[in-house]
Amino acid sequence: MARTSTRTARRLAAGAAALVATGALLSGCALGTAGGYVPTGDLTGDLADFDGALDGAEITVGSKNFNENVILGKMAIILLRSAGAEVTDLTNIPGSAAARQAQTDGQIDAMWEYTGTGWITYLGEAEPIPDEQEQYEAVRDADLEQNQLVWLPPAPMNNTYAFAMNPEVTQRLGIESMSQIADLPVEERTFCVESEFTNRPDGLPGMLETYGIPLDQPDGTPESNLRTYQTGAIYDATARGECNFGEVFTTDGRILALDLTVLEDDQEYFPKYNVSLVLREETAEEHPEIKELMAPVTEELTDEVLLELNARVDVEGEEPAEVAYQWLEEQGFVESP
Template identity: 35%
Template sequence: MNFMSKLAKGLLSTALALAVAAPAMAEGKITVGGKGFTEQLIIAEMTKQLLEKHGYTVDKKDGMGTKILRAALENGEVDLYWEYTGTSLITFNKVTDRLSPEETYERVKQMDGEKGLVWLAPSKANNTYAFVVRPGNPKTDNLNTISDMAAAYRDGVEIQMGTSAEFPKRPDGLLGLEETYEFEAGRANVHPMDLGLTYPALANGDLDTISAQATDGQIAALNLRVLIDDKGFFPNYALTPVVRKEVLDQHPDLKDTLEAVSTKLDDATMQRLNSEVAVDKKTVEAVAADYLTSIGM
C-alpha cells in the first residue's frame, strides 16, 4: 500500500471514529412560533437557541395572537410553539367540563392529536388567569375573591378593569367569567390594552384591577394581591410544547430536546424569568440564554 492509500485509509478511519463518538447533529429548518407577551417571547427565544445548538436552522415567528398562531400551526406555517392546556381545551376544542389538570392535559392531547398536533410532556408552570389588585385602593381593599369583585360590580361599583385585547372575547376569559359569577362589568369599565401597559396603569391608579397571568413577574415585584378564584372558573394552563406530528416524525429528537426543558419549568421559575425581563429590563435573549446555561442545556 503506497503512502497516499495509507493516508486516505487513516483519514477514513478517523472520520468513522468521530462519527461514532460524536452525537449526530440535527439537520433541517424549524419554524418556532410564539405569542406576544413576555413569557411567550422568552420561551420562543429559549426554544430557538436550544434548537440552534442542536444543529437546526430556526425561523422564529413570535408576537402573534393566540388564534392566528394556532391556525399557523395547523396549516404548517409554524412547526411548533408552546401552548397552554386550558387554552386548547376551551378556546380551540370548546370543552366546558370542569377537569383536573391531569384530565385537561389528557383531553387536549387526545383531541389535538386527531388534528395532527402532538402535545409533549407538560411543564409545572400553570399560567392561569388571575385578577390582581394593588394595596391601598378603597375600591378593592375589601375584595378577597372574584365573588367579592362580582358583588361589587352588581352593587354599581365602577371598578376599572384592564385586560388583554383577547380577554373580553374569550369563553375562558371575561365572557365565561361573567356568566359563572353572575355579573356584568360593563363596557365602560373594561379597558383592553397591550399587556405591557396594564401593570403601570394599575400601579399609578388608572386601573383598579387587571386580568393578569399567574406567572407574571410583576405580581410579587409590585406587592399585588391575587383574588381567589373561589368558583374554580379558570382551568389549568400548563405551559407545554406542541409540535406538528409530521415534523416530529421527521425529527423525533425534538421530543427529548423540548421535554428536557418543559419538565424543569414551574411557576416560580417562570415568575423569575418573566420578572427579569419585565421588571429588571434584561433582554429576552439574555434571559433565555442564562436559563439554558443554568440547566446545562
C-alpha cells in the same frame, strides 16, 4: 478541546444556514419573526447524554409575538442547537392565528402552545376542562387526530386570567380569594378590564356570575364599577388604584414589578393554559429524542419562573434569547463551551 472546537464550528455553520433558510422562508410566507443571535452551549447535567443526539436534524421553531412565548421559543432553539440540530428561528410571529397556520401548514416543526388556547381557540370547544391533566390529555388527543400535531407533556406553569390588587388594596380589604369579593360592599367591587374580556365566553360576565356578583343585578356588580383599558394599561391602572381588581395574566412580569397580589380563583372558573411544546407528528416520529431532551426543562417551568423571566424582558428590557440561555445555564442544563 478538539471536540469543542468542532462543535463550535458546527454551531456557527448551523446558525448561518438558519439565517439563509429563514430569509428564504420569510420571502415566501411574509411571516415577521424575531430571528437574531441565539447563544448555544454544551448540554450538561440531566441533558448531558443528548450531546450530538440531533446531529443532522433540521428543525424550524416558531413562536407567537409576546415575550413569554418568544422566551420559550428561544429556549427550545438553544436546546435543539446544543444537541446538534440545524434550527431555523421563526419566533415572534404576529398573532396566534398566523403562528398556528404556519405549524399546520408545515412551515414550523415546533412551537410552544397553551392547552386552553388549543382546546378553545383552535379546536373550537366551548367548555374548558377544569382539571389540568385532563385538559392536556383532551387537547393532546384531539389535535393529534385532527391536525397530526403532537403535544409533549405540559409545564406546571399556567398562564391564565386572574385578578390582582395593589399593596394598599391588599392590605385594606384583607382578602385572598375571588369568592371573598362577594362579601365586600358593592362600591368596593371595582374592576379594570380590557374590552375583549367583557365579551369573551370565558370572560367577565361568566366570572361575576360564578362568584355570585353578577353584572347589573341587585347586590351584584353595577356596570358603572367597570373601567375599560387597553390590555397593557390595566397593570398601571391597578397599581395606581383606579380600581380594586385588575385583570392580569398569571405569569406576566409586571405582577412582580408592580408588587401586585393575585387573588386565588378558588372556583376554578378560568380555563387552564399550561404550556407544552407542540411538534408536527412527522418531526416527533423522526426525532423522538426531542421529547426526552425537553422533559427535564419543561418540568422546571413554573409560574414563579416565568414571572421572573418575563419581568427581565418586559420590565428590565433584556433580550429574550439571553434571558433564556442564562436561566438554562443557572439550572445546569447548558454550559458555555
